[in-house]
Amino acid sequence: MVRWNPELRKGLWWLLRYGLAVVSVAIALGMALPLQAYGFRDVELPLFALAIVLTAWHAGIGPSVLAVALSVACFDFFFTEPYYSFTVSIRDLANFLLFVVWGVIAASFVVVRRRVEEDLRQARDALEVEAEQRRQREDEIRRLNRELAHRATELEASNKELESFAYSVSHDLRAPLRHLVGYSELLQKHASSLDDKSRRYIQMILESAKRMGNLIDDLLAFSRIGRAEPTKTRVSLEQLVNEVVAEIQQDTKGRDIAWKISPLPICYGDRSMLKLVVINLISNAVKFTRMRQQAEIEIGCVNGNDDEPEVFVRDNGAGFDMQYVNKLFGVFQRLHLAEEFEGTGIGLATVQRIIHRHGGKVRGEGVVDRGAIFYFSLPKPRDATQRTASAP
Amino acid sequence: MTTLGRILMVEDDPRDVELTLTALEDYNLANEVVVTRDGQEALDYLYCRGQFATRPQDNPAVMLLDLKLPKVDGMEVLQKVRSDERLKMIPVVVLTSSHEEKDMMRSYKLGVNAYVVKPVDFHEFVNAVKELGVFWAVINQPPPGSVRR
Numbered sequence: 001m002v003r004w005n006p007e008l009r010k011g012l013w014w015l016l017r018y019g020l021a022v023v024s025v026a027i028a029l030g031m032a033l034p035l036q037a038y039g040f041r042d043v044e045l046p047l048f049a050l051a052i053v054l055t056a057w058h059a060g061i062g063p064s065v066l067a068v069a070l071s072v073a074c075f076d077f078f079f080t081e082p083y084y085s086f087t088v089s090i091r092d093l094a095n096f097l098l099f100v101v102w103g104v105i106a107a108s109f110v111v112v113r114r115r116v117e118e119d120l121r122q123a124r125d126a127l128e129v130e131a132e133q134r135r136q137r138e139d140e141i142r143r144l145n146r147e148l149a150h151r152a153t154e155l156e157a158s159n160k161e162l163e164s165f166a167y168s169v170s171h172d173l174r175a176p177l178r179h180l181v182g183y184s185e186l187l188q189k190h191a192s193s194l195d196d197k198s199r200r201y202i203q204m205i206l207e208s209a210k211r212m213g214n215l216i217d218d219l220l221a222f223s224r225i226g227r228a229e230p231t232k233t234r235v236s237l238e239q240l241v242n243e244v245v246a247e248i249q250q251d252t253k254g255r256d257i258a259w260k261i262s263p264l265p266i267c268y269g270d271r272s273m274l275k276l277v278v279i280n281l282i283s284n285a286v287k288f289t290r291m292r293q294q295a296e297i298e299i300g301c302v303n304g305n306d307d308e309p310e311v312f313v314r315d316n317g318a319g320f321d322m323q324y325v326n327k328l329f330g331v332f333q334r335l336h337l338a339e340e341f342e343g344t345g346i347g348l349a350t351v352q353r354i355i356h357r358h359g360g361k362v363r364g365e366g367v368v369d370r371g372a373i374f375y376f377s378l379p380k381p382r383d384a385t386q387r388t389a390s391a392p
Numbered sequence: 393m394t395t396l397g398r399i400l401m402v403e404d405d406p407r408d409v410e411l412t413l414t415a416l417e418d419y420n421l422a423n424e425v426v427v428t429r430d431g432q433e434a435l436d437y438l439y440c441r442g443q444f445a446t447r448p449q450d451n452p453a454v455m456l457l458d459l460k461l462p463k464v465d466g467m468e469v470l471q472k473v474r475s476d477e478r479l480k481m482i483p484v485v486v487l488t489s490s491h492e493e494k495d496m497m498r499s500y501k502l503g504v505n506a507y508v509v510k511p512v513d514f515h516e517f518v519n520a521v522k523e524l525g526v527f528w529a530v531i532n533q534p535p536p537g538s539v540r541r
Contacts, residue, residue: 171459171460171488171489171490172460172489174489174510174512175405175408175489175510177512178408178411178489178510178511178512178514178517179405179407179408179411181512181513181514181517182407182411182514182517183407183411184514185514185515186411186414186514209512210512210513213512213513217491217512220491224493
């Protein structure tokens, strides 16, 4: 289609519409005059009516008014006595007025119909625009989905890589370590010819190798938590804590520990993983209160906000300096010397990893030589999945 | 100790072999151990092929199997043994460094009799190997058709 100047197009369109009014009335007149000449009477009214309706239908209200006016003029001029003049006799006035009214009503009906049609067309156009926008949005969603799928594949691949890495660490790194320990032990057996210094060196080799073994084991256990999918059920924390405390009390005979266990909530999570959390926190409390005459360990619950009660483990042990609080949950991060308190520094990292995998929060507070307190909270089942999805 | 079963050990690492044999020496079990260095050699022994073509046709009382082996790995050996009518009764103990649950699950699904993770600590390792040796070669009644001395 030729691209016209819009001004020109508008003018042409206007000309066409009014032209249609003139032409259709002219055709009606052109047909009515010969028919009348051949003696057909009263055909002019239907023909003019047809011309008016046609104009109203195709050209709208302005041209239809023009058509009515022209029809009336022609009717008056050619078909009412006195012929060929615009004067109207009193006799024909009623008839004449009736035609005018009829023409106006017909035109207005048609125009209203047209307007309704126009509205419908606009509504359809609006719908089409909306459908187009929706299609674009769908395309966008599909594109994002593809991207997401791509990311997921990448992530899966890197996860697999990590898994095989952990596997080879587990298998290959441990073997030389075992040999190191084994041969050192054998050497120690034949140590009668060695002096004290050499024996001490062998002892150091053995201790280091064992320590490395522990580190590898801890690291593997830690990476396993990251890979395993938690199987969530309702877990009674109180029962879990009592179980763990009973187990730990087996190893703390001879120590004076005042346990205080308050009622704890039922939460939603992987039981074995949560048990690991509780074991780590409580055994830490036991470990860091070792130098106290009477250790006090309290396990309880505060309702930080009603939805997520915060469970805490408090002790009166060595505590820590709050300025290092950001290092507390790091892998192999330790805030005490190995001579003071043993351990690889994986416990709190494990705790944090498990709680984060559940979509929960964990934090610690401490005062040097006064004790420490660790809080954790788990989300309720209904928003647990959401929170897990957005957790790093 | 009247009868001793023969122990087939499948282990590629010579140091592990030496340490295991040292551990078994204390119970005079070391002489009963046949060492094969990879899966292929182990299968050769079991089927009396190649260098083992002339050995008596009996099965070992127990097979100590490492999982990570050159050529044919431990899982494949286990699969072959379990699918062979003549060999499927041999007690198989997986003796590996792998803590992986995946390996453990697969081994048990393939019908392993025991799964032992080699402890890093030498004393534990010695104890584990000794107990394994004593249990399978002395205490346990091996299935009929196993070699006896």
